[in-house]
Amino acid sequence: MLKILLFFICFEFAFSLDATMEIVKNKSTLPTISVVAATDSNKENALDQKLMKLIQKDLQVSCHFNDATVSIDSEFIERPKYKLLSENGIDLYLVFKIDINEEKKYIVDVKLYDVNSNSLVLNKTYTTISYARYPFIAHKIAIDVNKHLNAPSIQWMDNFVIFSRYLDSKTSEIVISDYTLTYQKVVVKGGLNIFPKWASKKQDAFYYTSYRGTIPSLKKQNLYTSEVETLLTSDGMIVCSDVSDDGKKLVLTMAPNSQPDIYVYNTETKLKKRITTYSGIDVGGSFVENDQKIVFISDRLKYPNIFAKKIDQNGVERLIYHGRNNSQATTYDDFIVYASRETDNEFGSNVFNLYLISTKSDYVRRLTTNGRNQFPKFSSNGESILFIKTANRSYLGIIRMNYNKSFLFPLKSGKLQSIDW
Amino acid sequence: MKSVLKNTILGLFAVGLLAGCASKGVEYDDNGNSVDNRMNEVAVSDEEAMNSSANSNGTNSTNNLQKVTNESVNRVQSDIDGKVVLLESVHFAFDKYNLTDEMRDVTTSNYVKIDEAAQSYSDLKIKLEGNCDEWGSDEYNYALGLKRAKATKDALVADGVDEKKIIMVSFGESNPVCTQKNTACWKMNRRVDYRLLP
Numbered sequence: 239m240l241k242i243l244l245f246f247i248c249f250e251f252a253f254s255l256d257a258t259m260e261i262v263k264n265k266s267t268l269p270t271i272s273v274v275a276a277t278d279s280n281k282e283n284a285l286d287q288k289l290m291k292l293i294q295k296d297l298q299v300s301c302h303f304n305d306a307t308v309s310i311d312s313e314f315i316e317r318p319k320y321k322l323l324s325e326n327g328i329d330l331y332l333v334f335k336i337d338i339n340e341e342k343k344y345i346v347d348v349k350l351y352d353v354n355s356n357s358l359v360l361n362k363t364y365t366t367i368s369y370a371r372y373p374f375i376a377h378k379i380a381i382d383v384n385k386h387l388n389a390p391s392i393q394w395m396d397n398f399v400i401f402s403r404y405l406d407s408k409t410s411e412i413v414i415s416d417y418t419l420t421y422q423k424v425v426v427k428g429g430l431n432i433f434p435k436w437a438s439k440k441q442d443a444f445y446y447t448s449y450r451g452t453i454p455s456l457k458k459q460n461l462y463t464s465e466v467e468t469l470l471t472s473d474g475m476i477v478c479s480d481v482s483d484d485g486k487k488l489v490l491t492m493a494p495n496s497q498p499d500i501y502v503y504n505t506e507t508k509l510k511k512r513i514t515t516y517s518g519i520d521v522g523g524s525f526v527e528n529d530q531k532i533v534f535i536s537d538r539l540k541y542p543n544i545f546a547k548k549i550d551q552n553g554v555e556r557l558i559y560h561g562r563n564n565s566q567a568t569t570y571d572d573f574i575v576y577a578s579r580e581t582d583n584e585f586g587s588n589v590f591n592l593y594l595i596s597t598k599s600d601y602v603r604r605l606t607t608n609g610r611n612q613f614p615k616f617s618s619n620g621e622s623i624l625f626i627k628t629a630n631r632s633y634l635g636i637i638r639m640n641y642n643k644s645f646l647f648p649l650k651s652g653k654l655q656s657i658d659w
Numbered sequence: 660m661k662s663v664l665k666n667t668i669l670g671l672f673a674v675g676l677l678a679g680c681a682s683k684g685v686e687y688d689d690n691g692n693s694v695d696n697r698m699n700e701v702a703v704s705d706e707e708a709m710n711s712s713a714n715s716n717g718t719n720s721t722n723n724l725q726k727v728t729n730e731s732v733n734r735v736q737s738d739i740d741g742k743v744v745l746l747e748s749v750h751f752a753f754d755k756y757n758l759t760d761e762m763r764d765v766t767t768s769n770y771v772k773i774d775e776a777a778q779s780y781s782d783l784k785i786k787l788e789g790n791c792d793e794w795g796s797d798e799y800n801y802a803l804g805l806k807r808a809k810a811t812k813d814a815l816v817a818d819g820v821d822e823k824k825i826i827m828v829s830f831g832e833s834n835p836v837c838t839q840k841n842t843a844c845w846k847m848n849r850r851v852d853y854r855l856l857p
Contacts, residue, residue, distance in 0.1 A: 362692060363692060364692045364693070364694070365692065365693045365694075365695070366693060366694045366695050367695050368695065371694050371695065374694035375694055378692060378694060404833060407833070407834050407835060408830060408833055408834050410833065425704070426704050427704075430830070430833055432797075432833070433797075433798070441697075449828070449830075452786070452826060452828075452856075453826060453828060454828060459704055464704040466704055473826065473827055473828075474789075474805040474808065474809075474827045474828060474829055475801045475802065475804075475805050475828075475829045477798055477801065479798065491798060491801075491802065493805055493827075496805075496809050496812065496827060497809070498801075498802040498805055498806070518806070519799065519802040519803065519806060520802075521798045521799055521801075521802045522798045522799065535798075535799055541754075542799055563754075565799040566798070566799070579794075588794055612797075613797065655797060655833070656797055656798075
C-alpha cells in the first residue's frame, strides 16, 4: 500500500514539475468516457450537439481520458444501460440535458456515471443567459469531471484568452475568447491595437499598445467598464511584454531615445527603469527568478537570440546555444520555451519551431515539427503552452507537454498578431 | 525499462481515477453554476470613435496622404499647402536595418525634396514609418522596423535635418504595401515610408 502511495506521490510530483518528462502514449491505461446529449434535451440551434462536441474536445485536450468509439443514447432520467456500456469498454458515462426556461435562460443538467461500479458519481447544474457562452459551460463541465476524478488540474480551460488580430493594413482588434476560439468578443476596435496582455491573474483589465495619435502609447483598459487609461507613450514603439505576479511591475519594450530597450515600469510609483542599453535590438522581456531577472531577445550576436540579465547588475547571460534566429521566448520557473526560425530563406517560406529548455541543464526538446509556430505562452501551471500557428490561416495551438500532444483551433477571420492567457 | 515504469505509473493513475469514481459519493449541485457573472459587463472601446480627428495613421486629417506603388519602388505622396511632395521609400535587405549605398542615395534625394518643402513651411515635421516583411516574430519585427526608421533618421540628420523635427513609428508587419506571398512583395514591405506633417 505504501509503495502504491509512493508511486502516486512521485507521479503527481513529476506531473507538476517536470515539464521535460517524455510520456509514452498508452491509451489503454486511461478511462474511456462517453459523452452524450440526452434524447429529451432541447435541440435549439443544435446546441446539444455543439455542447457535446466541445465537452468531448475538452476531455480529449485534458489527455486524461479516452474517447468512447460508440455512442449509446438515453433519456436524462433513464438508468444507464450499464451492461451495454461495459461491453463497449466504457468506464464513464456523461449525459446532459439542456432546458430553456421562460426567462430564456439555458439550464444544463449533467450526470456522470461510473459504469464499473454501476453508480451515479456527479450530478450538477450549469446555467447561462447567453447562447454564445456555451463554450464556458462545456469547459466547466470538463473541469468538474476531471476534478472529480482527481486528475491533474485543467482549470486553465476556464480562463479567457486575449488576442489581437490583424484585419487589414494598420487595422487590428483585440478580442477575448475561450481557449478553443469558439467564444469570441471584441473589446477594442478601430485603428491598430496590438500586444494585449492581462494586467493580473484576475483577468479584469489588460494592457495594450494603441496607435491612436502620432506616436504609440501603452494603455490599460478595464474589461468591464471599458475605462481606458494611458500609461506611457514612446517614439517608435512601446509594448508591455510581461506583468509581475503581483501585477505591480511591467516589463516594457520602448524607445524614448529612438532605441528599442527593455524597461521595468512600476505601476504604483509610475517610475520606469531602463534595464538594457545595447545599441541594437533588445525586446520581448519577461520576468524570471522572483522578478529579479529578465529574459529577453537581443541581436547583440548579429542575430536574434535569448539572453538574461539581473535587474540590478550589469552582466548579460546568453541562454540559448542552439539555432540562428531565436526571436520569442516564454518562461516558467527554470523553463524557457522559445521560437526558433529553422530556415533563413529570403525567397520562400520559413519554418519556425518551438523548443523547451531548462536553465538548469543542457536539455533541449523540440515541441513542434513543422510549419510556422510562434508566440509561445506558458500556462499558469507551466504544464501547457499556447502558441500561434500560421499556415493558410491562423491557428491557436496548445501543447500538452506532459503528454506529447498538441491541438490546433482555427481563427475564422483575420490573422493572429499576439496572444495572452 | 523507463517506458515500462512510465506505463506502470500511468496504469496506476488510471486505476486511481476509477477508484476515485467508486469511492466518492454523488456530488449534487442544484444551486446553479452560472458562467455569466464575469461576462455580463464586458465592454467594448472603439479607438476609431475616440479618434475622430485623426485617421488610423495618427496623422492629421488635413494632411492628404496617398501611396503610389510603381513596380518594386514604393513612394508616398504628401500635400504641403497644396504642393505635392513625392518621397521614395527606403528599402532594406532581409533581416537587416543598415542602409545600402543605393538606399543612402535615396535618403539624400528625399532630403533635397524635404529641404525644399521646408523653405516654405518652417514647421514641417517628418514622420518615418518603419515596416517589415512577415518573416520575423512580431515584437522583434516592430523593433526591426524601428531600427530601419532610425537608420533613415540618422541619414536625414547627417544631411542637415534637425532631429527634433523627425518622428518615428514602427508598424512591424502590420502595414504591407503588397500582400502576395512572393519575394518581390516581401522586398517591397521591408521599407521606411516618409510622411510630411505640416
